[in-house]
Amino acid sequence: MVAFVSTVAFEGIEAKPVDVQVQVAPGLPAFTLVGLGDKAVNEARERVRAALVASGLALPPKRITINLAPADLPKEGSHYDLPIALGLMAAIGALPPDALAGYTVLGELALDGTISRVAGVLPAAIAANGRGHGLICPAADGPEAAWASADLEILAPTSLVQLVNHFKGTQLMARPRPGLRDVTSDTLDLRDVKGQETAKRALEIAAAGGHNLIMVGPPGAGKSMLAARLPSILPPMSPPELLELAMIRSVAGDLAGGALSDRRPFRAPHHSASMAALVGGGIRPRPGEIALAHNGVLFLDELPEFQPNVLDALRQPLETGNVSVARANHRITYPARFQLIAAMNPCKCGKAGEPGHACRRGARCADDYHARLSGPLLDRIDLHIQVGAVTAADLLLPAPSEGSREVAARVAAARDAQRARFATLGLDARTNAEASSSAIEAAAAPDAAGTRLLHDAAIAMRLSARGYHRVLKVARTIADLDGSEKVGRPHLAEALSYRTLVDKVALAA
């Protein structure tokens, strides 16, 4: 007889339906698994055999064939163990034949018959719900699955035996509850940063308009400190945004306990991070740091120290808002709409430009360091600022009266203004940074004095077309923070001041 069990294959964060077909037929004893599985899928045979034996079920000495359909869809991961085991149990009569109808099943088996956690349960649960199925998943992933829908039927057993008892009716399982929101109270506050008013202002503008930002300054100036406090002034994620990120984190296996939070993510990979860690991929397809920063902040400290190919790989996601990873015979795409915050020292020794310091290699020290950054990458960063060293006198000052809460309120108001404006103009953008060039021209037409300033600056600073639109976007955000409907001369003047580094790199190149 042939038993059928539904499961899923992951393509990015999408869960595609897969049918596990199990046939137990007379013939020489054999156990074959077909259907374009990777190594983890093929090893399922050994885990399934051992888990069934441990649960008191021996495999019959017959010809067992498992097919994962559709046969041309690549299948990766260890979550096929459970559907294969359940299919076999149905085929040999250890489960009622119709018990598994209407369920999507995923889970990994341990040799003793317990069910271990797997990645991707949330997208699988959402897919199951969409097909009108219930879900059978590992107990440890139940709280995550419960986020998919309040009506989704979920069985989250710890072992094969527990599931069999449930179907027999001897020990019914309760539905898991959604994981509690992780309310890690926020200890990072902008109030901790003393002095650095210009940098704080730039951070506020970056938060308000969703702009990318690069900070250049000597070690110990507080660049990392400032960046880590950006999430505390960003608006919380909306429920759809939260769900999008949760799907990515689920596929990455980063959602232990199923706890979700509406706080935007802050990812700060080290500069030695490999391409696979940053962009995703590797032996097992996992979203990388830039996908895990979706709807939040990607902080790259010591930007010029990152491998050049890694920095190049950032350009496409910065443009399109998603990242593609090449697999053996297909490509997968993850959403990756993040805000890039970068920090760097002014030169290799870290102190160029400080009073009394002279680099041993003279001006080349700073020039060579800057030349590691490509023009096209810097071109995608709207705000460039210098962060000066803090003095002991600055640190002795009392804490500033204004903290993250006050700044976050202004940021939220500016974001509301942007959303409302783009909606009335019928444009598809949420922040000024996201707006297309035509959208920003419509939304940020400067007044007469502003136009004159822009005209003069375009000539004096040799603004490129992209540079011109970038200045408009930043000026629009500054005007929004100001509560001004028109973009005026002061807004443009401030926006023009955040462009120092492009010119420096152009000189160094």
Ligand SMILES: Nc1ncnc2c1ncn2[C@@H]1O[C@H](COP(=O)(O)OP(=O)(O)O)[C@@H](O)[C@H]1O
């Ligand atoms: N503006 C500041 N206000 C208060 N403390 C600061 C400031 N700048 C630096 N510090 C202190 O110096 C440490 C190093 O700062 P950090 O942000 O790592 O500097 P950077 O990233 O620029 O090298 C911080 O942990 C903090 O204790």
Ligand SMILES: [Mg+2]
């Ligand atoms: Mg630092």
